[in-house]
Amino acid sequence: MRSPFEREIADPYAADFVDLEPLNASASDAIRARIDEVRRRATEPDLRSASVTVLGPAGAGKTHLFARLRKSCGARASFVLLRPEVGVETSLTHVLAAAVDGLKRPPPGHEDSLLECIVGSFLASVRGAPASFPRAHLADLRARGEASIEEAVEEALELAERRFPEIDAEWLAELLRVPFRPAPARRAAMVWLSGREPNELDLKRLGRTERLAAAAVLPALRTLGVVAAVGAPLVLVFDQLENLASDDDALVHAHARVVADLVDGVRGLVVVQMALDAEWERRIRPLLTQAERARLEARVELMSLPSAEERDELLRLWLSVLPEDERPKPFPAPFSEARWGELRTRPGVTPRAILVAARRAMDGDDAPSTSEPSSDEARADRAEELSDRLEELWSRELERAREVHDALAAEGRGVDAERLVGALVAAASLASDVKVDVARGRQRHDARLVRGGGHVTLMLVQAVHPRSVASSLRHAAELAVDRDVRVVRQAALGVPPTWKKVRAQLVELRVMPRVEVLELTRDQVCELLAIHDFLAAARSQDLAGPDGLPIAEAEVRAWLAARDRSRSERLLSPMRLGADADEEPAPKGAASPREAPPPKEAPPEASRGGAGRAVLERLRLASVDRVVREAALEGASRPSVLEELRRDPRVRWFGRSIVWLSETGGGR
C-alpha cells in the first residue's frame, strides 16, 4: 500500500487506502442504506430515488467517504463523481455523460467494467437467473451465440418497457448490446449513449445518423437508473458544490433543478451532494427556494471530526502501513508526547491536519505551526515556503490535466465544450480587466468575453462531426455581421481534409473582418484545465499549505495571477479585442463600427502563439519539415506554419530547411 503521508488529498478512485471505519460511520451508513433500499426495490413499481447531502469542513474526509463507499460496495453500486464546472450551469447532459463515463471503470477488485456488471445483472434478472453473477451470465450468452444474445436483449426490452413505461427503449437496446459488440463499435456506442456526438465513422458503425437527441437525455437517465438498480444502483456524487457559489445565482438554481429532476423524475438513483458546511450555509442554502431545499436537503449528514481516541487510532493505522524500518517508534512518534497531547485534544482538528502534521513531524518539524510569523524574515520565509508548496501542487495539477487531455486525444475526442468554457471562465477570473459570461440553456458552450465596455463572442466548436462543426461555423458567420466573434477549437481535433465544406467555411470565416479562428494547442488546453481545477480545489480548501492548513483561495489566486499573469494574458489575448474595442454591438444589419478592418497581413495574435511557434518553442531548433509535421497534429497547415515562422523575428533560418528560435533575433 502507498504511504498515506504521500498524499493529503484523498484519491476518490483509490483501491487501497487506510480507513478508520467508525469515523463518520453515520454518513456512510446513511448512503449505504439508500443503496440497499434501491437494490431491494429494484424490480418493484414503487422504486424511487433518494438524496443525501453531506456537509463538513475541509479535510474532514468527504472525498475519503466516496472512496470508502466505493470500495465497500464493490460491484454492488455504480459510483459516479461529478464536480461542477466553474461558471457553467450543471445540466442533465453533463450528468448523463459523466454517468456513462463512470460505467467504463471497473469496480474495486474487479476486472470487468461496471457496465458489464449492470447489463449482466439486468439480463440475468429478466431470465430469472441470479443477478449476482453478471459476468457468468454474459459469458454464457456469448457462448450461445448471436441469436441467443438478441433473444435475451429483446426479452429484457419487453420486460423493462412493461415494468417501467417511462424508459427509452432505443437507448436501452443500445446499452444492452454494448458488452457483445467488438471494441470499436463498443467505443462508438458509449459515445452515443453518453449523449456526446459520435464522429462520422462511429455513427456508421452504429448504423445511426444522429447523436442522442437533447430531449432523450432525461429518458436515458431514467433508463440507466432502473437498469442499474438491479445489480449496481447508480450513485451520483456531486462533490465540491461550494464552487457553485458565485456572483451568479443561476448556477445554484440550475444545479437544484438538475437534482430535483433526478430525484423526482428518475427511479433507482442515489444522489449524494457534498459541500463545505460553511459555504453551503452561507452562500448556497440562502439562495434555495423551499421546493429546492426539500429535494436537496431531504437528508443532511454532517461530517464529524475525530475524537481524541479516533485520532490515536488514525495515527496508529497510518503508521502501521509504513515499512517496519521506516516506522517511528514508540507511539506517538513521530510526535513528542506533549505535541501529540495538544494535537489529539485540540478542537477543530481534521484528519487531513493530523496527516500533514505527522508528515512534518517525520521530516523533523514537530513544532505547532504559528498562525502569524512575527518578524519580516519569518514572513518572507513563510511566503517562500508557501510559494514552493503551490508550485508543487500546480505541477501535479498540470500533470493531471495532461493525462486527461492525452486520454481523450487517444480516443479521438476533445475536451467537452462545457468544461472548456468553465476553464476559460476560471482563467479570465485571474485577469483584472476581463471576464467571461457564459450563455444559458442549450447554448452554454458559447460565451462572451467582456472587457471594459466591449465584448467578443466566443464560440467553442468542439464537435467531431462535420455537420455540427459546419452548423456552428454558419452560426458564427451570421453573428459576425454585427459583432466580433472568436471561433475556438482544440487544435488536436483538427479539420480532416475530407471535411471539404467545413474547410471552405473556415476559409470564408478567416477573411471576414470580425472573425478570428483560434486553435488551442495541447499546452494551452492543459493549462486552462489545470487553472480551472486548481482554483476549484482552492475554493474547496483542498490545497493544503506547508502547515497542513488549507491555503486561502485568495492566496492561491494571487499566486496564480502573479505567476501566470503573462501566461493567462497570452491564453486569453487571442480571444480579446484590440485596444480599439467596440463599445456596444451594432444593431443587426448595420455596418461594422470599424471603418477599415485590420489588414490580414498584420501578424495576428493567434499566429504568433500558434502551433508552429509552440513546436519551435519546445524544440528551439528543428527542420522545417518537422515543425510542420508536429504542428499539423494540432491542425495547422504548412503555409500557415511557414508564414508564422517567417514572421517571427526571433526565428533564424538556416537555408530553407532548418529553423532556430534565437533569443537575439532571426534572419534568413
Add this chain to the structure above:
Amino acid sequence: MTASVSVTEVRNAMRCPRVFALGREGGQRVAFPVGASSLGSTFHRVVEGLHRVGAAALGALPEGARTEAVAAALRVVVVDLLAGEIEASPTLATMPAEVDELADALRELAGYVARGLADLGPGRPSEAFEAFSAAAELEVSDLVDVGGGDAVILAGRLDALHQRHDRVEVVEYKLTSEANDELDRAQVALYRHLLREAVELDAHPVVLRFDPAMRTTELSPAEADALVERKLLPLVRDMAGWLADPRSAPPPARGDLCPVCPVRAACVAAYPEPLACRDEPPSGASRPRPDPLGRFQPLDLAPPTVPTQPGATEDDAGVAEARELAKHIEVAFRQAHVAVQMKPPTIGPRFVTFEVTAPRGRIRKVDGAAEDVEHHLASEQGVAAIYRRQGGIRTFEVARRTPRRVTLAPLLQAKREWLAERPGRFVLGEDARGRPVVGDFGDHVSCHMLVGGSAGSGKSVLLRAIATSLVYFHPPSSVRLTLVDPKRVTFGGEFKSRIAAHLAEPVCHDTEATLQVLERLVEEMEERYALFEAAQVEDCQAYNEQASAAEQLARHVVIVDEFADLTVDKALSAAFFQSVVRLGNMARAAGIHLVLATQRPDAKTVPGKVRTNLSAKVALRVPNQTSSRIILDQGGAEKLLGHGDFLADLGHGLIRAQGAMA
C-alpha cells in the same frame, strides 16, 4: 624512435588489420563508414562546448533547482551550440533529417547530464556541473610492451570523465547504431586501461549511444580489464608487427565490410589473395557528409572486375542449367528431323533464352517443329519452354529451375555514374539479358509511377529497391522520401534505419495521416512554384542550378505501399484522388513524385484519372488479365512468375525484368 598507435587505429584493426596497415602505409586516416553518423564530429564539438559553458549557463539556477529545470537550461545550451555549428558549417543545413536526429540526441544528453547533477546531491547546479563534468576530450597515452624489449605508445583522446556520487566514469559518446557495439566497448575499455596506467585513475567504462534515443552500455571494470588483457593488448602487439611488415596483415574476418572499405582498391592491388567479397554492404553502411559545396561523394563501390573466386563466373548454376537445356532442345529438334543451330544462350535471373537458327534448312520447318519441341520438353523433361517469333528471330524462353537472386548492389555499381549524375534516378531490377532496368523521375514520361501486383508478387521488395537506389548516391538535401506503409511491414526495421536520414517524416501508417501528407505536398508544390516564379525558372532542376547549396530543393518522392485503403471510403477517396490528380498534373516540375502501389489493381482502386496521371507503370504478377490491363493497358502480367518478375513501361516500351532485392 618508439612507434605509436592510436585507439582509433586499434578499432580499425579490430575490423580489418589490412585497413590499419594500408592506412599507415599510405599516411591516411582511414575510417569505415559503417554505422557511423556523418555528424559525429559535430556532436562531439557541441558536447565539448557544453563542457566549457555548461556551468556558466546554469549559474542563474538556485540551489535545489528541479532536475527538469536544469535539463531545460542544458537543452537550451546544447541546441544553441548546435545552431552555432550550423552557422559555421552551412552544409549542415542541407541535412535537415540528420540535424533533427542530432538535436534529439543532444536533448537526450542534456537530460542525462541533469540527472547526473541531481545524483551528486543538493547544491547549486552550476557547482554540481563543474564537479560532474570532470574532463572532456582528454588525451591519454601509455607505453605498451610488445615483446623483445620493444614498446609502442598507445594514445587516445577520451570523450569525457563524469564524476558520479560514488565513482568516476570514463564516457564514450556514440552517435551510431549497435553495429559498432563491440568496437565501442573495446575503445572505452582501452581508455580505462590508459587512465589507470597513466594517471592511476580507476574509472568505470560507459558507452552512451544516441540513436537518437539514448542507451547506456556499462562495462564492469573486470569485464573491461579482461577485454584489454585478452584481446586488445595482444592486438596492439600484432599491430606493431604489421607496422614493420604491412604485407603480413591478415584479411578481415567479415567479408561484408569490403564493399564499403575506403582502401579497397589499394587492398586489391597490394594483397595477392582474393577477397571473400559479398555483394551488399552491411546494413549499417552510411554515407559520408557532403563537401563544403554541398556536393556528395558516392561510396567507392568495388570495381566490377573483382571475382568472388578465382576462375569462377558470376552465374555458374545458370550456365550449367542452360547447357543442359540447350542439349534437350537440340535433341527434340533432331527427333523432329529438323537441323537447328543454337546460339550462345542469354542467361537472365529468371529465364534462359536460346536463339535458334536454321543455317541449312528453311525456317518454316523450325516453326513447324517448335510446337512438338515444346511438347517434348514439357512431357519428357518437365520444362516449360515458350517459343517466340520476333521478326526474323526465333527463340525459346525457358524459366530457370533455380532463379538467380538479383541484388541491388551490383546494379547500383553498374549504373553508378548515371545514377549519381542527377537525383531522382532509380533502379528497378535486371532484364532478361542481365542489363539493369532504370528509370528517372525527372523524365516527363516516368515522373510518377503506378505499381500493381498481388500478394507475394514482390511488390514490397521492388519498392524498397526503388527507395534505396534513389537515395544511395544522393544526400538528404537532394532526395527526400515520404513512405506510407499501412501494412507496417514494408518499410520497417533495418530498411528504415538505412534510409532514415532521407525520410522527410516518420513512416506513415494511417490513412487519414496519408491524406494530410498529400495535402502538405500539394502546399509544398505551390510553395515551390512561387519560388520558381520569383527566380524565373521553369523547374526544380533549373532552380537548383542557380541556388546556393543550402537553398536547393530536394526531389521529394512519396511511396505509398498500399493505397487501396485510401479508396474504400467515398469521402477519403475523393480527397485522395483530388490530391493525386493535382500532384500528377503539376508536381513533376516541382520535383515531387508519387509512387503508388496496390495489390488490388481493379477499376475502383485505380480509376482512369489515376492511371492517366501516373505515367510510369510497373506490373508484377496480378490475378487476371483485367488487372493487367488496368495497370499496363494490355495483358501479360497475369502470366508472370511472381517473386519479383515484372513488366514495366517507363515510357520507352514494355520490358520484362526481375526486381532487385534491396
